Amino acid sequence: MGTPQDKKPQGGGGFFASIASTLSNFGTAMQKSVNGLVGYEGLEVINPEGGTEDAEAEAQRGRWRQEDRDSYWKMMQKYIGADVTSLVTLPVVIFEPMSMLQKMAELMEYSYLMDSADKCEDPHMRMVYASTFFVANYYALQRAWKPFNPILGETYEMVNHGGITFLSEQVSHHPPISAAHAENDHFVYDITSKVKTKFLGNSIDIYPLGRTRVTLKKDGVSLELVPPPSKVNNLIFGRTWVDSPGELILTNLTTGDKVVLYFQPCGWFGAGRYEVDGYVYNAADEPKILMTGKWNETISYQLCDSEGEPQPGAELTQVWKVAESPVNDKYQYTYFAHKINSFDTAPKKLLESDSRLRPDRYALEKGDLSKSGSEKSRLEERQRAEKKIRESKGEKFIPKWFDAEEEMVPTPWGELELYRYNGKYDEYRASSSSGGRIEGENDIRSEEFNPWKYEELS
Incomplete structure (x- = not known):
């Protein structure tokens, strides 16, 4: 993995704009197109590894049956x-x-990185740890399976990991918006998550309209993230895979320091896939530390001079390495992803609205696609029924654990309805004497998923 030491930074995004410019002529070749799909004009099957595999053979790869692909494409x-x-x-x-x-x-799998950022005395190394915390998340995002859309009022709770209490809630259905709050002894994490998409036939562009902020407790430093967009390739034909080309920008709102990391687009024969390069800048837009690596393997850093060149004698030092994962896991889950689905990370008294209790999710986990599909339809129908009741009463849905802000906030891809954690969950947990799971509690067979606000649902 090379470093960006032969590129001259231009303060903030200028350096990365120059990289993008050099790639512009390569853009048409950055995806391996497998053509020859009779009856599906305009569709591309993109092979991230390139190669010379027969077009029709490549197009047939993936998890869809032929009849499913045909009907889905028509729709x-x-x-x-x-x-x-x-x-x-x-x-x-x-x-x-x-x-x-x-x-x-x-x-939260690599929350130790944010703990290190809070403990760190050097303001620029603090940004190395904090930005790597967000880069590490992309290993999980490369999974091409789609998660279930949350039901309005659905929640997810996590404890027993790094001293963190994590809570998320589906606060809006149209448009879909999720909010989350996490906290331990070192940091407070808040996000309002919303996406905008553009369907392109056999691929979909995903633009993150959300806002993520982290407060480090020791010095009260506030960090704000702007992630790059993502693209899901081969939705219908071929092997589905995800790419996230563009800039990740993490800004220290307290000091003005920032990190700008460029996620390389996947090129011909997979060139550049997973690669990340960039700098930590001070408030004067001077590069202080270069960062380099692959978001699916490891990230390293090296001290640099004002021109972005490595300092004499400065070593390239690893700051993060991806954790080992199960071999041949059906859904490409990490060990931590399996913990998230289990009750090992659940509090003693789980909210009835928790995602673990969804019958469609649980049926799919057990391999029963038929039951999962029917349960998914049943939950969606109940959601529509609740909406009718709410509208008939002239009532508006009000989230339980997050409050809506009055003003919209701008993002690079549109305006966002912001939701803030209201602290009521802390009060609830204190009153219910929360803690780790007790053996025999939270049995999926004995608890019913219940995010509903009304009892008269049919």
Whole structure:
């Protein structure tokens, strides 16, 4: 893995804009197209490894049956170019047994990095640890399975990991918005998550409209993240895979320091895939530390001079390495992802609205696709029924653990309805004497998933 030492930074995004410019002529070759799909004009099957595999053989790879692909393509043609965030009901064959609220918690796997950022005395090394915390999350995001859309009012709780208490809640259904809050002795993490999509036929662009902020407790430093967009390739034909080309920017709102990391796009024969390069800048936009690596393997750093060149004698030092994962796991889950789905990370008294209790998720986890599909349809129908009751009463849905802000906040891809943690969960947990799980509690067979606000649901 090379370093960006031969590039001259131009303060903030200028350096990375120059990298993007050098790649512009390579853009048409950055994806391996497998053509020859009779009857599917305009579709591309993109092989991230390149190669010379027969086009039709490559197109048939993936988890779809031929009849499923044909019917899905006929249904989806009318949505090309549209934002399909909440327009389409998808079959469970493309799902993983996890809710989006649970997937939000996966970022906490490497929470020790944010702990290190809080403990760190050097302001620029602090940014190395904090930005690596967010880069490490992309290993989980490369999974091409789709998580379940949360039901309005659904929640997910996590304890027993790094001293963290994590809570997420689905605070809006149209548009879909999730909010989460996490805290331990070193940091407070808050996110309002919303995405905008653009369906392109056999791929989909995903733009993160959300806002993520972290407060480090020792010095009260506030950090804000702007992640790059993502692209899911081969939705219908071929092996589905995810790429996230673009800039990740982490800004210290307290001091003005920032990190700008460029995620390379996947090129011809997989060139550049997973690669990340960039700098930690001080408030004057001067590079202080270069960072380099692969978001699916390891990230390292090296002290640099004002021109971005490595300092004489400065060593390239590893700051993070991906944890070992189970071999040949069906859903490409890490050991931590399995913990998220288990009750080992659940509090003693679990909220009835918790994602673990979803019957469609649990059925898929057990391999029963038929039951998972029927349960998913049943939950969605109950959600529609509750909406009708709420509208008939002239009532508005109010989240339990997060409060809506009055003003919209800007993001690079549009405005966002911001939700803030209201602290009521802390009060609830204190009153219920929370703690780790007790053997025999939280049995999926004895508890019913219940995010509903009304009792008169049919």
